[in-house]
Every structure is written in C-alpha cells, then in structure tokens.
Amino acid sequence: MFGFLKQDPVKKLRKQYDAKLEQAMLAQRKGDMRLFADLTAESEALWQQIEQLQQQQS
Template sequence: MFGLFKSNPTKKMRKQLQQLQQKAMEMQRNGDIRGSSDISQEADELWKKIQALEAKQK
C-alpha cells in the first residue's frame, strides 16, 4: 500500500532504453552501421545499470 506512491527509478530508464534501441534500429536501416553500433553500446550500458538497480531493490 505504501509503495503505491513510490516512484520507480527504472521506469524512466527503461523508456530511455526503448528510445535508444529504436534509434539504433532506424540508423541501421538507413545504412549508418557505425552510428547504430554506438547507440547500441549506450543501450547495453543503460541495460546493465537497470539490471543493477533492480537487483538492489530485491
């Protein structure tokens, strides 16, 4: 009940991750493979941070 109003710190990060993955996919489709891999690397780092935060919460 008290967790109802508690903000979820990973929610915003997951949204950002989804945007990065979408951007990487669009870059890859347009032929910018190098740019796509850079964005994918950022997304992977963000995913590791999300997993670490979720592991702490449990």
C-alpha cells in the same frame, strides 16, 4: 508515507533504453552502422544500470 509519488528509476531507465534501441534500429535501416553501434553500446550500458537497480530492489 508518500512513496506512491516517487517515480520508479527502473521505469525511467527502461523508457530511455527503449528509445535508444529504436534510434539504433532506424540508424541500421538507413545504413549508418557506426551510429547503430554507438547507440547499441549506449543501450547496453543502460541495460546494465537497469539490472543493477533491480538487484538492489530485490
């Protein structure tokens, strides 16, 4: 009945994914390759979760 009030979990994860990518870009610009690699790995894990949720919704 009130499905429009529920937040979309994909949207929330996409926002986190975008933030991680931006942090990774900034770390790369500063020359911190270790932090860049860590943030990129975290963003890839988020992307996997996004893909799984999208497949479940389809």
